[in-house]
Amino acid sequence: MRHWQEGDFFYPFGMSGRKKLSDYFSDHKYSLIDKKEAWLLLSGKEIIWLVNERADNRFKVTKNTRQVIRIEWIG
Numbered sequence: 001m002r003h004w005q006e007g008d009f010f011y012p013f014g015m016s017g018r019k020k021l022s023d024y025f026s027d028h029k030y031s032l033i034d035k036k037e038a039w040l041l042l043s044g045k046e047i048i049w050l051v052n053e054r055a056d057n058r059f060k061v062t063k064n065t066r067q068v069i070r071i072e073w074i075g
Contacts, residue, residue: 001039001040001041001051002039002040003036003037003039004021004025004038004040006022007020008020008021008022008040008047009021009047010024010046010047010050010056011056011057011058012024012054012056012057013055013056013057014054021040021047021050022035024050024054038050038051038053039073041071043059049071052073
């Protein structure tokens with residue numbers, strides 16, 4: 001897990017294509033403080049989840065999914 005960095009992007013679940021996190025934050029009216037406090041869950045260098053906000057479409061559960069890990073943010 002880490003905070004966002006300039007140039008980060010993901011493929012938001014329910015949307016088509018790639019989106020820069022900075023654009024996502026602007027579209028959803030994140031304040032500068034909200035952006036700095038946002039957490040990301042990663043697999044290697046790929047963003048899996050913008051915590052408590054939106055998952056990455058590349059990691060969605062499908063009929064071909066064989067294993068699921070449930071992660072819950074308590075905080």
